[in-house]
Amino acid sequence: NAGVTQTPKFQVLKTGQSMTLQCAQDMNHNSMYWYRQDPGMGLRLIYYSASEGTTDKGEVPNGYNVSRLNKREFSLRLESAAPSQTSVYFCASSERVYRGRGTDTQYFGPGTRLTVL
Amino acid sequence: EDQVTQSPEALRLQEGESSSLNCSYTVSGLRGLFWYRQDPGKGPEFLFTLYSAGEEKEKERLKATLTKKESFLHITAPKPEDSATYLCAVPSGSARQLTFGSGTQLTVLP
Numbered sequence: 001n002a003g004v005t006q007t008p009k010f011q012v013l014k015t016g017q018s019m020t021l022q023c024a025q026d027m028n029h030n031s032m033y034w035y036r037q038d039p040g041m042g043l044r045l046i047y048y049s050a051s052e053g054t055t056d057k058g059e060v061p062n063g064y065n066v067s068r069l070n071k072r073e074f075s076l077r078l079e080s081a082a083p084s085q086t087s088v089y090f091c092a093s094s095e096r097v098y099r100g101r102g103t104d105t106q107y108f109g110p111g112t113r114l115t116v117l
Numbered sequence: 118e119d120q121v122t123q124s125p126e127a128l129r130l131q132e133g134e135s136s137s138l139n140c141s142y143t144v145s146g147l148r149g150l151f152w153y154r155q156d157p158g159k160g161p162e163f164l165f166t167l168y169s170a171g172e173e174k175e176k177e178r179l180k181a182t183l184t185k186k187e188s189f190l191h192i193t194a195p196k197p198e199d200s201a202t203y204l205c206a207v208p209s210g211s212a213r214q215l216t217f218g219s220g221t222q223l224t225v226l227p
Binding site for chain 1: 151158159161166204206214220
C-alpha cells in the first residue's frame with residue numbers, strides 16, 4: 001500500500017494563477033482532509049470530506065475549493081493564487097470521521113510545497 | 118475555544134538522556150489525543166492514539182500517557198534517529214477537525 005499520495009511535490013505560481021493539488025489514498029478510507037502548515041501556526045484544516053459525495057469547510061477555507069472525485073481521490077483547487085497561500089499542503093485520510101469511542105486516526109501524505117510569487 | 122499547547126518548543130538531548138515532552142489541552146469532551154512524528158520535508162507520521170485518562174501506549178523508546186488535562190511523550194534512552202518534530206492533536210468542533218499543537222522539535226546528539 002502506498003498510503004496517501006500527493007502531486008505535485010513542489011510548485012511555484014505567480015499571483016493570480018490557478019492550480020489543483022491532487023491527493024489519492026489506497027486504504028479504502030471514507031474520510032479525507034486538506035491541511036496547510038505554516039511556521040508558528042501548526043497544521044490547520046482547510047476542507048474535509050467525511051464521505052464520498054460530501055465536503056465541508058474547515059478552519060481556513062477562503063481562497064480554496066475542493067472536489068471529492070471518488071472514494072480514493074480528493075483535490076484542492078486554488079482559483080487565483082495569492083502570496084498568503086504560500087505554504088505546505090498536506091492531504092490526510094481516515095477510515096471514518098468518528099467512531100463510538102472517538103475520532104479516527106488520520107494518516108498523512110508527504111505534502112506539496114507551494115510558493116506563490 | 119479548544120487549545121493545544123506543547124512544551125518545550127525545542128529540546129536538545131544527548132544520546133541516552135531520557136526526557137518527556139508535554140501536550141496540554143483544553144477541549145470540551147475529549148474524543149482522542151493523537152501523537153505524530155514529523156521529519157523535515159515529510160508529512161506527519163502517526164505514532165499513538167489515546168482515548169481515556171490513564172491510558173498508556175508504547176512503541177520502541179516512546180511511551181505516551183494521558184491525563185484529563187495533558188499528555189506526555191516519554192522518550193527513554195533516545196538515539197539520534199529519534200530527532201524530529203513531535204506533534205500532538207485533539208479533535209475539536211464537531212470532532213471532524215484536529216487541532217494541532219505547534220510541536221516540539223527534538224534533537225538527539227550522538
